[in-house]
Amino acid sequence: SAVISQKPSRDICQRGTSLTIQCQVDSQVTMMFWYRQQPGQSLTLIATANQGSEATYESGFVIDKFPISRPNLTFSTLTVSNLSPEDSSIYLCSVGSRSPWSYEQYFGPGTRLTVT
Amino acid sequence: GQQLNQSPQSMFIQEGEDVSMNCTSSSIFNTWLWYKQDPGEGPVLLIALYKAGELTSNGRLTAQFGITRKDSFLNISASIPSDVGIYFCAGRLGAGGTSYGKLTFGQGTILTVHP
Numbered sequence: 001s002a003v004i005s006q007k008p009s010r011d012i013c014q015r016g017t018s019l020t021i022q023c024q025v026d027s028q029v030t031m032m033f034w035y036r037q038q039p040g041q042s043l044t045l046i047a048t049a050n051q052g053s054e055a056t057y058e059s060g061f062v063i064d065k066f067p068i069s070r071p072n073l074t075f076s077t078l079t080v081s082n083l084s085p086e087d088s089s090i091y092l093c094s095v096g097s098r099s100p101w102s103y104e105q106y107f108g109p110g111t112r113l114t115v116t
Numbered sequence: 117g118q119q120l121n122q123s124p125q126s127m128f129i130q131e132g133e134d135v136s137m138n139c140t141s142s143s144i145f146n147t148w149l150w151y152k153q154d155p156g157e158g159p160v161l162l163i164a165l166y167k168a169g170e171l172t173s174n175g176r177l178t179a180q181f182g183i184t185r186k187d188s189f190l191n192i193s194a195s196i197p198s199d200v201g202i203y204f205c206a207g208r209l210g211a212g213g214t215s216y217g218k219l220t221f222g223q224g225t226i227l228t229v230h231p
């Protein structure tokens with residue numbers, strides 16, 4: 001399984017500012033995703049980070065609010081822009097590993113964001 | 117969008133007891149994954165299932181891929197205090213279409229184990 005690290009592990013930000021979260025994987029991966037987990041809730045997919053092209057966003061998530069970069073196969077960033085208290089969540093980076101017979105998906109430790 | 121119904125929402129059990137939880141869907145999945153999340157951590161993959169009827173074990177954990185491909189079950193035998201956490205099921209749709217490769221998560225089952 002891939003080893004995934006995220007920075008920062010947590011942050012407290014003021015309303016109206018932005019936070020950029022970094023995700024580093026210890027091996028090259030094709031499939032990389034960003035999820036949001038609101039307090040006490042399940043995981044919701046924000047977008048698929050595509051290397052060399054624009055991210056693919058899920059319904060309800062837009063590029064202006066959640067810009068994503070994927071400069072290579074081991075690294076991605078998620079920015080949460082124009083923060084409001086409703087953005088307080090855990091943001092998780094995830095990578096998928098696929099073969100003709102299997103699929104597994106692994107998660108980083110998450111970034112806990114609190115917006116004041 | 118796709119929805120998974122996971123039950124129960126929470127369980128309070130005594131150490132040594134067995135635990136069962138399940139997920140059902142209105143859609144057919146070709147992969148079921150089960151995760152455990154500890155407080156302050158990301159979800160950790162426990163078991164992956166790929167075929168209808170498949171039964172797979174990982175230590176004291178056993179999971180099954182339902183025959184209809186619309187459900188999955190996770191059993192934990194002889195629970196211990198470190199089993200405490202939130203367990204999530206996740207389903208992945210079949211090939212083709214815009215949903216290929218994406219996971220849909222259940223709401224989670226909060227497990228509490230009393231010593």
